Amino acid sequence: MISIQGLSFRFGASPRYALRNVNLEIAASEFVVITGPSGCGKSTLALAIGGYLFRQYDGETAGTVTVAGMDVRGVPIYDIAEVVGLVQQNPEDQFCTLTVQDEVAFGLENRCLPPDEIRQRMAWALEVVGASHLVGRALATLSGGEKQKVAIAAVMAARPQVLIFDEPTSNLDPTATAEIFRVISHIRARAGLTVLVIEHKVEVLRQFAPRLVALDGGRVVYDGPMSAGERVSESANRQVSESANQDSEQATHYGTRLTEHAPRNTPHASRATNHGSRTTHPPTPPAVRVDDLHVGYDDVPILHGVSLEVGEGEFVALMGDNGTGKTTFLHSLLGFLKPGRGRIEVLGHDMHRVSTSRLVRQVGFVFQNPDHQLFADGVWQEATLAARNFDTLDEATQARARDLLARCGLGDRQQDHPYRLSYGEKRRLNLVSVLVHDPRLILLDEILIGQDAGNAAMLLDLLCEQVRQGGTVIMVNHHPDVTSRYASRLVFFNDGKIIVDAPTADAFRQLAHLGLQAYLPNDHATRITNHVS
């Protein structure tokens, strides 16, 4: 179905090849998972198979890509689109209309199909992805998982033979992620398509026993089975290059490195109660004290009576489905959102009485999207921006900035523009730029989105170091394994309320009792299942 021979590609003036001599043969109905570190060329490969790479991007190409007998470099995208459907990372970015029906019908209307046939295909596509109940809804009102289902249905409706998913779950919570993978499996079984999934969360896909293709630096470094019984790192290690071995090692310690840090966090965590949304008072003043917090947007209530106390030196993970109030909670802590009711105290300051501009001297906040928080013209200026704004850029701070940049692999990129960095590098710069002025409290909103294991481990190591030095970390994330290994305490949000607040191990037991299996770390889920059985 797909034949790639000696494909190399370099974007515009970039000195680096995004793809280097890639050779792949993918048969009809095959299920292939493509993985690798951020910036390794996975998405570029997807764009090449769909033909977009050669039509919409300037660059230097060598090699051939043939799909269903068509040389994609010599065929209009419209013709390739009859065979290949591409579901992109963020459904929001690929929607062309405002409602579910309009979106699914969009491609069919463009093909000038008669309305009756459009209705028929639309019903089929929505049924295959389990989204028939969404007919009549505006896209803006859907949850992340529902949006992704509609995006898949919109591509499926054209009945392609090849379906490519480019990190379809990177913005989704574990519940929605499990649902999307179930949908992908169902599509494959039902429609017999060739399915390519670009994904970091390969372990979750193991149950489908796919073929695994690992890329690194634009090269294929592993191409073989991902059998149900072995870990990815084990199967990949057999034939990968040295660089892939390093990634694999990083992937392994992604979930284990913090065991050495964890004991430091547990004394604080042990103060948390097992069943309520309050902790007992720690002996030192808490970093955060929230009491009966109510916050809403546009008359829509988001948080309903949230109470929480976080002691200094804690590493708290905030988890829960998308839209349950985690981000709203973080934004409230810095005064970005005014509470309708309730009281917030941050580092001993009553938020009614202190301005955000004063508080940010002691608080670092990393937002979700790295591009939304890069403001300076150079990496060094970016790293030291906050310190300069606070007039604290002395010799010691500069030395700290140099040290942090060097440790994050950005030491020799100080003169580069931040937008020239790779995604993972930007994320590391985001964190460095809030650590330079040494904040006592660090708030992080899903900083692991789109991160490979190596980058994630690097970021988490920096955070653990901050905690060891007495700092406090509150991190929204969707990775149970990360929470299990790195956080001392887990606070779980549901429908604007905290339903679990306990030390991580205890919290996972409570989540298991609540039936929230998607939120359990792999080893924990297995252990609980064994224990129950």
Place this chain on the structure above:
Amino acid sequence: MKPRITYQPGDSLLHRLHPLAKGGWMLFGTLLVFAVHSPWVVLAVLGLVMVAFPLSRSPLGRVRGTRLFATTALLLGALQVLFVHRGPALVRMGPLVVTAGGVEAGIYVAARFLCVVLLSYLFVLTTDPNDLAYGLMRAGLPYRYGFALITALRLVPVFEQEGQIVYRAQLARGVRYDTRSPHRFLTLGRQFFLPLLVSALGKVDSLAVSMEGRCFGKYPTRTFLREVHCTNRDVAAAALLVLGVAALAAVLIVI
């Protein structure tokens, strides 16, 4: 926080009116208050618009910005009252003179301003923008332009939200906007808009892939699944509109 000025779903007569007929009436109302130089006509139009709000069950009082517009209208009216001296004096207090002509001009300007704003509000609150775009395309607007409108409608709230995030991210890094230096202000502006520009370019890339991958632009025309129905009521509204425009033209010619 009050809701933004955006479409509020409903089932009133105005909600059900064809978007093009409704748009035509809105434009006619605006034209009328500018073309006819009579405060009474303007007040009559304003009265009709004010009645239309409760009839369409549109929550004017709950929408963001209404207080600002009301204050602006009062201010505009007050300026006319204070500075237009025409006709007999009604009040004399030292240098302050209020004339009948000034009061008339004040009412006229304030009511005209409110008419234009409230007519737009009424249209936005009762018209599904999607119906408007599809209505225009079914009426002959080339579909490329129609989807440009839909894309804009979809992306405006996204960019509004992103702008808010960028602003908050800057605040969190100690960026302060209370500067008087033009150079510094330009730098701040660049730092604010650059992330939005980068984000917009990324979205354009994704959207282009999505649209091309679904054959947008493959043919000069396309089919439409969505029906924007034109009922007898819409035809009647359009006919009345034509009559109204003709009457206005006749009055203007005679005058």
